[in-house]
Each structure stands twice: as C-alpha cells, then as structure tokens.
Amino acid sequence: MFKKYYIVSMLFLSTYLSAQTVSGYVYDDVNRNGKKESKEKPIANVAVTNGAEVVLTDKNGKYSLPISNDAIIAVIKPSGYAIPLNSDNLPQFFYNYKPEGSPKFKFSGVAPTGKLPKLLNFGLYQTNEPDEFTALVFGDPQPYTLEEVDYFYRGVVAEVEGIKNVPFGLSLGDLVGNDLSLFNPYIQAVKKTGIPWYNLLGNHDLNFDATEDKLADETYEAHFGPANYAFNFGKVHFIVLDDVLYPDPRDQKGYWGGFREDQLQFIENDLKFVPKDHLIVLAFHIPLSEPDEDAFRDEDRNKLFKILQDFPNTLSLSAHTHIQRQDFFGKKEGWLQEKPHHHYNVGTTSGDWYSGKLDEKGIPISVMRDGTQKGYAFIHFNGNQYNVSYKVAGKPKEHQMELFAPKVVAKVKRTKAGVFANFFMGKEGDQVQYRIDGGVWKDMEFVKEQDPSYVALVYEWDTTEQLMPGRRSSDPIISTHVWRGNLPANLDLGVHTIEIQATDMFGNQHKATKTYKIDSL
Structure with a gap:
C-alpha cells in the first residue's frame, strides 16, 4: 500500500513540477540598471515565449507561461525598444531555466540555475527605431582552430569593426567547426564589430554526444541563449531557428534539415501577434532548397509554408553550403501564394573553409566552389521591402x-x-x-x-x-x-x-x- 501511495505521489510531484508557471513583467528600464522599480512603466502587448507557446503582456506589463525543468523564457523585442546587451554585445532577451543544469557532455552546457525566480522580469529600453535600416549578415565563420579565428577576425571582422548606421548583425550558423571551446574566441572576435550581434545554430555547433535533438544545443544555449527566438525591428519581424535535426531521425546518424513540432508551434504562435503587412524574415542554417540531395525534410518545409500563407512579404536566409545562390519557391515547390518566396543562401565569411593561396596579409583568399569570393551581406530594409548587397571581403564594394x-x-x-x-x-x-x-x-x-x-x-x-x-x-x-x-x-x-x-x-x-x-x- 505504501509503495503504491509513494508511486502515485511521485507521479503527482513530477506532473506538478513539469506544469510550473513562470510570471513576470516587461517594463521600460529607464535607468538601465536591470531592476524593475516602482517609477518604471510597464509595457503592454509585448510577446513572451517558452519556446513553443507565446503570450502577450497585459496592460500592467505582466505575463504568465507554463514552464518545464528544461526551458528558456524569452521576450520578443517589440519595435521601438532595445534589448540589453552583455559586455560581448550579445542581446540578453532570455532566461535559461535548468534547475539541474545541462546533461554532462564533452563540452559543458548550462550550469544548474536553481529555483525559478518568483518574478522573471525583462527590462527594455525605448529607442528611436527607423523603418529604414540595414542589417549585417555573416555566413559560416566556422573556424576549426584559433588560427582560423584569427583569419576570420583579420579577414572579415576587421573591415567592419566599429561600423556605423547598422543596428545589428547576425551569423547564420556554423559559428565554429565542431570544437565548441572556440565559441568564446568567436564571440571575442565578432564583438569588435561594436554592434549587437545575434547568432543561430549550425550543424558544426552541436553537442554530438547528445542522443536527442532537443539536447544537441546545450553548449550553444549556455553561450547564446535559445536556438529559436524572434524579434522585431521597424516593420520587419525576424524569426531565428535551429533547422538542424540531430541525430538524423531516419537512421540516428548525422543530421537532416528540418524542424521539430515544438518549433513549428512556436512559429505559428509567434506570428499570431505580427501584423500581416509586415515583412517576415526567417533565418536558419540549412537551406530550404535541395539542389543536390534530400537535405531538408519536405513535410517540415510544407508546414512552414502553410504557416506563412497569409503573410505576403517574406524572405528566408541560410548559409551552410559555402556557395551563394538565389532560390524562389512557387506553387510547384509547395508555396501557397502567387508571389514566389525568395530564399537567399548567403555566401560565407570562411569562404571555402579558409582554403586557397594566402593574400598579402597571410590570410587565405578562400574563394567558394561556385566562384563566389568570400564576404558578407548587407540587407537594406525600408518598411516591408528589402534590398540585398553582397560585399567581397578585402575588395571595394563595387566589386560584384x-x-x-x-x-x-x-x-x-x-x-x-x-x-x-x-x-x-x-x-x-x-x-x-x-x-x-x-x-x-x-x-x-x-x-x-x-x-x-x-x-x-x-x-x-x-x-x-x-x-x-x-x-x-x-x-x-x-x-x-x-x-x-x-x-x-x-x-x-x-x-x-x-x-x-x-x-x-x-x-x-x-x-x-x-x-x-x-x-x-
């Protein structure tokens, strides 16, 4: 009888723990000290997510969400507000909640976070945010050694160091090349741009000793936060996603492009609060297109397209291939609108994996296999419209x-x-x-x-x-x-x-x- 009672009690406790609720406030942190004070006003109608569900703050700036023992709570930056940065220029829009910490992997993840705070608040800063702006985009920095981190810094970052009139940058995955101890050297290199820097997960940024996909990003989460998140800037809504399924669900070997169901739920729930006339920019590592092989799970791409069917202005970005190409998805490819969807597979900052002859600075010229010279992209936004320019590293901007x-x-x-x-x-x-x-x-x-x-x-x-x-x-x-x-x-x-x-x-x-x-x- 005692044994039966004990089992029932433990099941009840497990259910209780997995059904916790997190609450807090989103507020205007006027003095930027990271503490909610009585004179600081709440911000209503701001989206907050647990990675699948998305809710809006009420008139008092309050939100509540269910939370598990392995979760990240994140605020979705509204237009007209800025996110606090840490000393490395990484946006701090999230809270890792792992009371027991990450599993023990070769590369460490999140340390035990302990008990959930009574209130989990997010402070934002009001800012003059124009509808016309430019974002800086890097494909695959992917250094395998400290020497290649140096190539990345001197060959690419140094020429945009201290860049002006660019409010943020984004790296499209493969931040490093399998050795996750290089995350910190990568961060120290890219921080020298001097602007807020967003990141996403690539297939070379994984915990390869993970046995399920949801745990393959633990070290990434410890350094950068959630692998799936969103933010607004002007009339553009950015959705950043981990589209690397690891281990490959087909044979448990390698990886495959696609999304888990909770990720698709996040996208759908997130877009419920986005105006239909805004531009939706999706960023992930593995391209949606499949020019050579079955690189992306078709059903996931089709589900994504269905979620996007009521948004006429869209763009998606990827890297991964170490080439550059423009793809357009029409009805034949499963897109559900008359206007095709533009997918830009961005050339990489590592080029052809730091290969080729050395230039006058001792840096590999690293031209990509399709002849695209290594570089990075500027995406210019004006309202819900966009224009892309590619900049070859070390060459004048006119070199196209x-x-x-x-x-x-x-x-x-x-x-x-x-x-x-x-x-x-x-x-x-x-x-x-x-x-x-x-x-x-x-x-x-x-x-x-x-x-x-x-x-x-x-x-x-x-x-x-x-x-x-x-x-x-x-x-x-x-x-x-x-x-x-x-x-x-x-x-x-x-x-x-x-x-x-x-x-x-x-x-x-x-x-x-x-x-x-x-x-x-």
Whole structure:
C-alpha cells in the first residue's frame, strides 16, 4: 500500500513540477540598471515565449507561461525598444531555466540555475527605431582552430569593426567547426564589430554526444541563449531557428534539415501577434532548397509554408553550403501564394573553409566552389521591402563580379574562347550585357557551368611543381550565376577593353571591365 501511495505521489510531484508557471513583467528600464522599480512603466502587448507557446503582456506589463525543468523564457523585442546587451554585445532577451543544469557532455552546457525566480522580469529600453535600416549578415565563420579565428577576425571582422548606421548583425550558423571551446574566441572576435550581434545554430555547433535533438544545443544555449527566438525591428519581424535535426531521425546518424513540432508551434504562435503587412524574415542554417540531395525534410518545409500563407512579404536566409545562390519557391515547390518566396543562401565569411593561396596579409583568399569570393551581406530594409548587397571581403564594394577572358587571342583566327562573368548576386533571368571598346551592348548567355576563373585557381595547385603556402581549394562545382559572351578576334591588333554591366533582382546595376590583346605571329 505504501509503495503504491509513494508511486502515485511521485507521479503527482513530477506532473506538478513539469506544469510550473513562470510570471513576470516587461517594463521600460529607464535607468538601465536591470531592476524593475516602482517609477518604471510597464509595457503592454509585448510577446513572451517558452519556446513553443507565446503570450502577450497585459496592460500592467505582466505575463504568465507554463514552464518545464528544461526551458528558456524569452521576450520578443517589440519595435521601438532595445534589448540589453552583455559586455560581448550579445542581446540578453532570455532566461535559461535548468534547475539541474545541462546533461554532462564533452563540452559543458548550462550550469544548474536553481529555483525559478518568483518574478522573471525583462527590462527594455525605448529607442528611436527607423523603418529604414540595414542589417549585417555573416555566413559560416566556422573556424576549426584559433588560427582560423584569427583569419576570420583579420579577414572579415576587421573591415567592419566599429561600423556605423547598422543596428545589428547576425551569423547564420556554423559559428565554429565542431570544437565548441572556440565559441568564446568567436564571440571575442565578432564583438569588435561594436554592434549587437545575434547568432543561430549550425550543424558544426552541436553537442554530438547528445542522443536527442532537443539536447544537441546545450553548449550553444549556455553561450547564446535559445536556438529559436524572434524579434522585431521597424516593420520587419525576424524569426531565428535551429533547422538542424540531430541525430538524423531516419537512421540516428548525422543530421537532416528540418524542424521539430515544438518549433513549428512556436512559429505559428509567434506570428499570431505580427501584423500581416509586415515583412517576415526567417533565418536558419540549412537551406530550404535541395539542389543536390534530400537535405531538408519536405513535410517540415510544407508546414512552414502553410504557416506563412497569409503573410505576403517574406524572405528566408541560410548559409551552410559555402556557395551563394538565389532560390524562389512557387506553387510547384509547395508555396501557397502567387508571389514566389525568395530564399537567399548567403555566401560565407570562411569562404571555402579558409582554403586557397594566402593574400598579402597571410590570410587565405578562400574563394567558394561556385566562384563566389568570400564576404558578407548587407540587407537594406525600408518598411516591408528589402534590398540585398553582397560585399567581397578585402575588395571595394563595387566589386560584384569576377571576369574571365583569355589574355591574348590570334587575329582573325576563329576561337571558341569567350568572356565569362561570375555575377555573385546574380540568378538565371538577370540581364548581363557586354561590349567591346565602347561598342553596342549585347546580352550575355546564362550558362550552367563551372566558373573558369575558379577552375584556374584550382589547376594552379594541381600543376605547380613547388608547394605553395595555404591549402588547395575544393573542386569546382556548377555555378548558378555565370554568363558567357563570344570574344571577337577580328578587331585591330592591340589591347581591347571588355565592359560588363549586370542588373540584379533589385534593379541595382553593377559594372566591371577587363582587357584582352589581339596579336599575330
């Protein structure tokens, strides 16, 4: 009888503990001391989440949510307010609640947090937040060593250090390369941008000794907070997600792109409080597109598209592939609106995993396999509209394409040599034109080929008779943004100028030039 009573009591206690409620206030922290004081006003209608459910604060700024013994409570920043930052410029919009701490993994997670506070309050700061702003986006920093952290800092971060008129930045996962002890060196590097910095989880940021997906982000959570969260800025609503299923639910080996059910619940519940005319920007690591293999669980993508069907203005961002491409999802791909959904797979700050020859600073040039040169993106927002520009690291902002042409061709003789333009932000259907010596503009042909300028870089490694500093680049792949034009050989002897002009999907026009010589034997 006692044993039966004990079991029932323990079940009741377990249910009670798992059904705790957390309450608190969201308030205007005027003096920015992190403490709610009597004179500080509450903020109503602010969303707060436990990772699945989302509620709004009442007129007194109060919220209540159910909470488990493994949860993160997070406030969803409203427009017109700022989030407190820690000394590393990381937004502090969350509270880790793990009374027993994280499981024991190779890389430590969250230390035991103890009892739940009686009130869990979030202080925000009022700020003048414009509807027109620019965000800075990094793909895959992914250093495997401290040396590569240094490459990341000197090759990328240093040129945006102290950047002005950019209110925040975001890294799209693979913050490090499997060694999670590099999280802190990564943080110390990226903090030097001097702006608030958001992060998301990649497949190389995981606790690989976890046996279930929900526990694979424990070390990430200890450093950055929730792997799924949201915030508002102007008329843009950002949803940041962990789309790495680990272990792969198909065979418990490796990983797969997709979402758990609680994540989809979070997205759906979060969007209930977002105006339909706002721009929804989703950011995650693994792309929604599957150009080569079954990289993303189709049913999850379809569920996501269904949740988004009443929001006409959307954009999604990813990295992971170490290339750059623009994808558009229409009804054939499961999108449920007339206007296709734009998915931007952003080029990486590590380029081709820090490979290639070393530049004058001793940093690998690290051109990506599709010929995109390593760099980062600026996304310019105006209300619910956006415009993207890509910045090649170490080059002027005008450098938007790489041209390839022979240095010399024989006069009059027929040649199959052509001029190639790798337009980094381009996509099939964009207008790319060329002309020789100021002549008539002609359309170039979009080709699904490897970028010959990148092929030449790789062949240099394969044909050298002496070792070169650095590391051989990866094999080239078919690029989604290369154009070709015929090269005339019937012009006068001498040097001739090739001009290229390319117009991207946002109407921005970019130009580049190259010369070649016509000679005779």
